[in-house]
Amino acid sequence: MSEIALSARGLYKSFGSLVVASDIELTLPAGARYALIGPNGAGKTTLINLMTGMLRPDAGRIALDGADITALPPEQRVKRGLVRTFQINALFPHLTALESVTLAVCERTRAVRTWWRKVSAYRHEIDEAYDILAALSLTAVCHRPTRELAYGQQRLLEIALAMATRPKVLLLDEPAAGVPREDSAELFNAIAGLSREITVLFIEHDMELVFRFASRVIVLVGGRVLVEGTPHEIASDPQVRAVYLGRAMGKIAHG
Amino acid sequence: MTDQALAAPRDYLQAQIRWQWGEVAFWLATLLPFVLTPSYLVLASQIAITALFALSLDLILGFCGIVSLGHAAYFGVGAYTAGLLSKWGFGEPLSGLVLAALAAGIFGYLTSFIIARFRHLALIMLTLGLALLLQEIANSASWLTGGSDGLQGIHTWPIFGRFRFDLYGYTAYGYSLALLFVVFLVARRLIHSPFGLALRGIRENATRMPAIGAATRGHIRTIYTIAAAIAGIAGALLAQTTETVSLEVSGFQRSADVLVMLILGGTGRLYGGLIGAAVYMIARDQFSGLNPQYWYFWIGLILIAVVMLLPKGILGGLSLLTPRAKEKP
Amino acid sequence: MPPVFGVLFDGLAYGMLLFLLSVGLSVTLGMMNFVNLAHCSFAMLGGYVTVTLMNALGWPFLATLPVAFVAAAAASVVLEDVFFRRFYRASDLEQCLLTIGVVFVSIAAAAYIYGTDQQPLQLPAYLRGSFVFAGLNFAAYRLFLIAVAVLITIALIAGIEATRFGAQVRAAVNNQRMARGLGINVDMLFAITFALGSGLAGLGGALAVAMVGLDPSFAFTYLIYVLIVVSVGGLGSIAGSFAAAMVLGVSDIAGKYYVPAMGSVLIYLVMIVLLMWRPLGLFGRR
Numbered sequence: 001m002s003e004i005a006l007s008a009r010g011l012y013k014s015f016g017s018l019v020v021a022s023d024i025e026l027t028l029p030a031g032a033r034y035a036l037i038g039p040n041g042a043g044k045t046t047l048i049n050l051m052t053g054m055l056r057p058d059a060g061r062i063a064l065d066g067a068d069i070t071a072l073p074p075e076q077r078v079k080r081g082l083v084r085t086f087q088i089n090a091l092f093p094h095l096t097a098l099e100s101v102t103l104a105v106c107e108r109t110r111a112v113r114t115w116w117r118k119v120s121a122y123r124h125e126i127d128e129a130y131d132i133l134a135a136l137s138l139t140a141v142c143h144r145p146t147r148e149l150a151y152g153q154q155r156l157l158e159i160a161l162a163m164a165t166r167p168k169v170l171l172l173d174e175p176a177a178g179v180p181r182e183d184s185a186e187l188f189n190a191i192a193g194l195s196r197e198i199t200v201l202f203i204e205h206d207m208e209l210v211f212r213f214a215s216r217v218i219v220l221v222g223g224r225v226l227v228e229g230t231p232h233e234i235a236s237d238p239q240v241r242a243v244y245l246g247r248a249m250g251k252i253a254h255g
Numbered sequence: 256m257t258d259q260a261l262a263a264p265r266d267y268l269q270a271q272i273r274w275q276w277g278e279v280a281f282w283l284a285t286l287l288p289f290v291l292t293p294s295y296l297v298l299a300s301q302i303a304i305t306a307l308f309a310l311s312l313d314l315i316l317g318f319c320g321i322v323s324l325g326h327a328a329y330f331g332v333g334a335y336t337a338g339l340l341s342k343w344g345f346g347e348p349l350s351g352l353v354l355a356a357l358a359a360g361i362f363g364y365l366t367s368f369i370i371a372r373f374r375h376l377a378l379i380m381l382t383l384g385l386a387l388l389l390q391e392i393a394n395s396a397s398w399l400t401g402g403s404d405g406l407q408g409i410h411t412w413p414i415f416g417r418f419r420f421d422l423y424g425y426t427a428y429g430y431s432l433a434l435l436f437v438v439f440l441v442a443r444r445l446i447h448s449p450f451g452l453a454l455r456g457i458r459e460n461a462t463r464m465p466a467i468g469a470a471t472r473g474h475i476r477t478i479y480t481i482a483a484a485i486a487g488i489a490g491a492l493l494a495q496t497t498e499t500v501s502l503e504v505s506g507f508q509r510s511a512d513v514l515v516m517l518i519l520g521g522t523g524r525l526y527g528g529l530i531g532a533a534v535y536m537i538a539r540d541q542f543s544g545l546n547p548q549y550w551y552f553w554i555g556l557i558l559i560a561v562v563m564l565l566p567k568g569i570l571g572g573l574s575l576l577t578p579r580a581k582e583k584p
Numbered sequence: 585m586p587p588v589f590g591v592l593f594d595g596l597a598y599g600m601l602l603f604l605l606s607v608g609l610s611v612t613l614g615m616m617n618f619v620n621l622a623h624c625s626f627a628m629l630g631g632y633v634t635v636t637l638m639n640a641l642g643w644p645f646l647a648t649l650p651v652a653f654v655a656a657a658a659a660s661v662v663l664e665d666v667f668f669r670r671f672y673r674a675s676d677l678e679q680c681l682l683t684i685g686v687v688f689v690s691i692a693a694a695a696y697i698y699g700t701d702q703q704p705l706q707l708p709a710y711l712r713g714s715f716v717f718a719g720l721n722f723a724a725y726r727l728f729l730i731a732v733a734v735l736i737t738i739a740l741i742a743g744i745e746a747t748r749f750g751a752q753v754r755a756a757v758n759n760q761r762m763a764r765g766l767g768i769n770v771d772m773l774f775a776i777t778f779a780l781g782s783g784l785a786g787l788g789g790a791l792a793v794a795m796v797g798l799d800p801s802f803a804f805t806y807l808i809y810v811l812i813v814v815s816v817g818g819l820g821s822i823a824g825s826f827a828a829a830m831v832l833g834v835s836d837i838a839g840k841y842y843v844p845a846m847g848s849v850l851i852y853l854v855m856i857v858l859l860m861w862r863p864l865g866l867f868g869r870r
Binding site for chain 3: 379
Binding site: 052054073074075078079083084086090091092093094095098099100102103104106107108111112113114115116117118119120122123125126127129130142143161164165 | 264265266267268269271272444445447448449450451452453455456459460462463464465466467468469470471474
């Protein structure tokens with residue numbers, strides 16, 4: 001078992017003349033809680049797409065647990081433990097919450113290979129799905145179709161789907177996006193409750209989350225890593241202030 | 256977590272897929288033509304065959320979201336396989352079915368590698384192109400297929416050596432209905448399996464599937480092969496019961512017709528194709544005196560109306576009327 | 585002179601016709617992603633307008649062409665407003681089915697009004713016959729067709745590249761959301777483009793009568809070819825439609841001349857292979 005859970009070396013990606021990622025170096029130690037911040041259009045989601053395999057880099061290498069995964073397709077990376085959630089919900093509208101999570105579990109256990117046994121016969125998978133939903137307080141609505149769930153519940157379901165794959169490295173793309181303050185307590189608890197065996201990198205604009213959960217912050221601007229450091233170092237870094245934080249940081253520092 | 260609470264989710268899922276009285280009634284009703292309308296048994300067998308074909312399309316379209324304008328290609332492969340086998344002297348129906356399913360399945364498997372890689376317009380065009388290509392090849396290879404004259408010399412042996420194909424259609428309908436039911440049971444089982452759940456996942460959000468570790472293309476290839484094999488069985492049934500095979504078995508008209516039937520009945524519910532086929536073909540039979548042009552005028556209007564007003568088809572409309580009815584078949 | 589030049593000439597003329605029939609669909613597909621399978625119904629309408637004006641009302645051939653254009657454009661405006669507009673965000677399947685329904689209705693209507701026979705068309709004397717040049721026979725009508733198509737292509741390119749309207753069309757095809765954000769009224773733009781594209785199809789249909797004939801099955805038969813051109817050429821690309829139409833036109837004529845036993849097998853094979861190599865079309869971008 002490597003101490004470095006996820007690493008990226010020299011990642012480069014361009015679309016014609018538009019460079020979305022340039023010379024990205026990233027090292028996530030096992031069990032770490034890192035935050036990725038940056039202004040809109042900085043390339044944060046692009047970086048996640050590159051690491052999960054939805055985009056192919058023009059140059060650079062990505063390693064998961066020491067093994068090079070640059071050439072692996074997305075589903076293979078998930079099977080090895082590199083999982084992400086989506087900033088805009090990517091759920092299954094007509095499947096119920098329980099069905100969705102059960103599907104994810106069945107994919108992991110390869111139960112999907114069988115087509116002659118009913119889903120309801122797969123006790124372990126269903127139970128596991130139910131437990132995951134319970135940990136996120138979604139059991140009350142587990143039999144409702146996803147499209148009928150409240151937005152905050154859907155964001156939690158996003159995380160539930162990721163958890164069903166038993167990730168080793170979890171990339172959360174703005175988990176609290178669009179969730180009103182009142183409903184985000186559940187979300188915060190879910191993130192706080194993530195096992196220390198899981199390495200987490202999350203993209204966030206919400207500075208409160210960043211300060212609460214991240215041990216280290218990476219700042220991405222224009223597809224490049226501007227600077228990296230602890231939340232307080234970043235908060236007081238003049239470059240970062242100039243580019244991005246400004247008022248928001250001022251509020252946190254004084255509040 | 257007590258055992259009682261845990262038992263709930265499993266039971267709920269189990270209850271979802273129990274046979275409902277409506278289904279039992281439906282299958283009992285399919286036996287009625289034997290008693291009530293024996294003069295229509297030939298039509299009934301045609302309906303059963305078309306219903307089977309529609310079922311196979313539902314598996315890829317309704318449950319997996321693959322829009323195919325050329326599904327008749329596999330129907331045609333099955334029809335020609337069974338037809339040729341009989342013409343060359345081996346008219347045993349059940350083995351003809353097996354070989355037809357195999358041939359169509361193999362063709363489906365090979366083409367699935369192409370199909371699984373594409374979406375949207377490219378996918379639609381590829382399905383259409385493959386079917387047209389097959390039809391052209393069948394046309395050109397008239398030494399084998401009989402070309403536009405059709406395949407001659409098919410003679411189907413009695414089933415199990417005992418049930419001869421009679422003029423009234425008793426054997427034909429019994430044979431087709433039995434096969435429809437058996438395949439339906441298999442399809443039903445498949446839909447309610449974890450694999451079936453994965454297919455619905457692909458339909459609901461194909462982008463999310465790789466992100467939960469799903470081998471999406473592999474799943475698509477599998478269901479496409481199965482659907483092709485079933486379409487092949489339907490084609491073989493047609494060849495065996497009517498003892499003819501003409502070029503239009505893999506034509507665009509057939510692909511379009513089955514698509515209309517499926518939409519009419521409602522996709523993704525297994526019974527939609529069956530009901531749509533029945534409604535469409537009974538109606539067509541009733542209006543068979545009409546010039547075929549006028550038929551397509553009304554079908555066109557109905558299609559527009561269905562898409563605009565009742566996008567989930569007849570079954571969808573019914574489920575709106577009965578909100579308590581469970582959604583799944 | 586080897587027959588290959590004759591085949592090329594005929595292929596070129598046929599390709600030009602296919603281009604006229606297809607370009608409208610390519611641009612509107614690229615802009616709105618609306619799968620309009622009824623596109624060739626507008627072409628068929630143009631053909632029947634020309635035939636009716638000439639045979640029933642005695643109009644001269646050339647005079648019927650602008651009317652065919654306008655009639656098809658007008659019909660498309662009505663259909664777009666009443667039906668199609670609600671389906672721009674619908675699934676591929678729904679769009680296919682809706683427009684297939686329109687095709688069915690149009691074919692049945694044509695059969696009802698005109699019957700299923702080929703429509704006779706008497707070309708004016710100056711468009712009949714052929715010129716002999718360097719030992720080759722050049723049919724006058726095909727020359728005319730090529731000339732008209734070239735003029736229209738130039739007009740299209742000039743319109744797209746040099747006018748403000750054209751720039752807006754290019755922007756909307758490239759990135760609809762961005763175009764809206766820049767204040768371009770994409771919906772109006774699309775309605776106009778849709779009308780223009782359908783009008784061109786109508787014109788193509790009118791021109792097609794003397795070359796490939798006209799009967800109610802036109803809407804389906806040529807739909808297949810148009811779809812091949814559009815998907816191979818690339819959505820939203822005029823150059824792509826042109827290239828694909830040329831390739832398809834020449835291959836079809838060449839195939840039927842040199843290997844008639846293969847029929848249309850060549851076309852479908854070429855399309856399948858090209859689509860697999862470039863699923864977004866030769867010039868496609870999305």
